[in-house]
Amino acid sequence: MKYHVVSLGCPKNKVDSERFAWVMNSAGWKYSEEADRSDMIILNTCAFIAPATEESLDYLSDILRWKSADLTRKVVLAGCLPGRYSDDGSGGLEDIDLVIGPGDWRKLSSWLGAVFDGPAGVIGSGSYRYLRIANGCSNNCAYCTIPAIRGKFVPQRMDTILRESDLLVQQGAKEIGLVAQDSGNWLQDGTDLASLTETLAARHPSIWFRLYYLHPLHFPHRLIDIFSRFSNVVPYIDMPVQHASDSILKRMGRRHGVETIEKIMEELDRSPVEIAVRYTVITGYPGETESDFIALRNFLGRYDSGRHIAAFSWYPEEGTLEYARAVERGDAVDDSTASRRLASLSAVGDSLYANWDQRLQGREIPVLVDDIHSGHTVWDAPEVDAVVTFTEAVTPGTIVKARVIESSGAVLMAELVN
Numbered sequence: 001m002k003y004h005v006v007s008l009g010c011p012k013n014k015v016d017s018e019r020f021a022w023v024m025n026s027a028g029w030k031y032s033e034e035a036d037r038s039d040m041i042i043l044n045t046c047a048f049i050a051p052a053t054e055e056s057l058d059y060l061s062d063i064l065r066w067k068s069a070d071l072t073r074k075v076v077l078a079g080c081l082p083g084r085y086s087d088d089g090s091g092g093l094e095d096i097d098l099v100i101g102p103g104d105w106r107k108l109s110s111w112l113g114a115v116f117d118g119p120a121g122v123i124g125s126g127s128y129r130y131l132r133i134a135n136g137c138s139n140n141c142a143y144c145t146i147p148a149i150r151g152k153f154v155p156q157r158m159d160t161i162l163r164e165s166d167l168l169v170q171q172g173a174k175e176i177g178l179v180a181q182d183s184g185n186w187l188q189d190g191t192d193l194a195s196l197t198e199t200l201a202a203r204h205p206s207i208w209f210r211l212y213y214l215h216p217l218h219f220p221h222r223l224i225d226i227f228s229r230f231s232n233v234v235p236y237i238d239m240p241v242q243h244a245s246d247s248i249l250k251r252m253g254r255r256h257g258v259e260t261i262e263k264i265m266e267e268l269d270r271s272p273v274e275i276a277v278r279y280t281v282i283t284g285y286p287g288e289t290e291s292d293f294i295a296l297r298n299f300l301g302r303y304d305s306g307r308h309i310a311a312f313s314w315y316p317e318e319g320t321l322e323y324a325r326a327v328e329r330g331d332a333v334d335d336s337t338a339s340r341r342l343a344s345l346s347a348v349g350d351s352l353y354a355n356w357d358q359r360l361q362g363r364e365i366p367v368l369v370d371d372i373h374s375g376h377t378v379w380d381a382p383e384v385d386a387v388v389t390f391t392e393a394v395t396p397g398t399i400v401k402a403r404v405i406e407s408s409g410a411v412l413m414a415e416l417v418n
């Protein structure tokens with residue numbers, strides 16, 4: 001019997017999908033690349049914001065159509081969509097054979113009648129993989145659905161993380177991304193995220209480690225020193241700063257002000273190691289004035305370490321604190337203003353890339369090869385940031401030295417250096 005997994009959303013969901021694949025393989029099923037040739041499809045959904053929910057629902061209706069052609073086919077709906085909507089009483093789930101919440105691999109295994117004694121595994125492939133170090137989030141930002149979907153922050157045990165890192169390396173990973181909703185909050189028996197990173201980097205010295213989702217409130221300042229001491233901890237900071245106006249940050253419930261993120265950025269700019277920051281921000285937040293927006297735009301353009309901007313418009317997400325409050329106060333930003341602000345941030349993003357283009361031109365840099373013609377640098381996360389395109393075929397899963405011969409924003413052209 002064959003199964004196929006459709007994994008939507010962020011890298012954290014990918015980890016859950018790889019766990020489901022491990023359950024399925026352990027229960028005797030075989031993975032199929034082709035959904036049409038499968039007997040079961042597991043749809044692992046994202047429902048963080050409205051567009052993600054719509055995408056998940058589109059996939060679900062396609063898959064239910066696939067099932068309606070042969071009712072012996074099975075459909076498993078997993079992830080945030082059922083986590084968010086399963087209790088709304090609106091029905092519509094009756095054609096689905098199994099509904100499981102985010103990461104609930106145990107429910108999948110008991111449905112399959114499989115019993116596992118040892119620790120859970122993951123199955124996947126590729127030059128880069130992700131390792132989940134915690135579940136849930138306790139920050140309760142006013143616009144966010146995650147705490148309601150995934151519950152409070154629960155750190156993964158250190159021995160589990162080390163064991164899973166070994167597994168990923170055995171399966172061929174050359175880069176491991178540490179993911180969680182609030183990675184900097186990870187703490188186990190006095191060991192913090194910085195110490196965990198050191199342990200992992202020393203255990204797997206030829207593997208790149210990349211840290212994702214470093215909330216400014218729990219920023220691991222010691223990481224900057226670790227970048228200097230461990231060349232395999234890539235100098236990359238993925239930081240959801242969200243805004244650069246104190247009043248908006250306060251309304252978002254972020255529990256830190258602009259000074260906190262300014263100090264972090266100044267520290268990163270002072271580092272002898274060249275660090276790249278990926279900012280995540282929300283514009284068009286209810287109550288955002290033009291001067292709030294200008295403060296955000298100026299902040300994003302200010303620091304040498306800034307390389308990527310992932311900007312989103314605010315969505316009125318049902319069930320969040322801001323959903324009701326914006327209606328009550330009547331101060332939501334209109335769509336055209338929000339779109340204009342988003343476009344303006346995109347222009348700042350272009351200028352950050354232009355600065356880096358100049359810096360990288362002609363330089364010899366390490367690149368992790370993801371497929372025969374492309375890869376990514378230490379300053380770029382796979383799938384979301386800049387891509388390196390090689391002038392010749394290269395072996396996937398290797399780290400090569402390459403010279404940048406041309407760069408334009410999110411595309412770097414590079415030739416191999418012997």
Ligand code: SF4
Binds near residue numbers: 138139140145147215
């Ligand atoms: S820290 Fe992130 S995941 Fe947690 S509540 Fe805030 S936005 Fe949501």
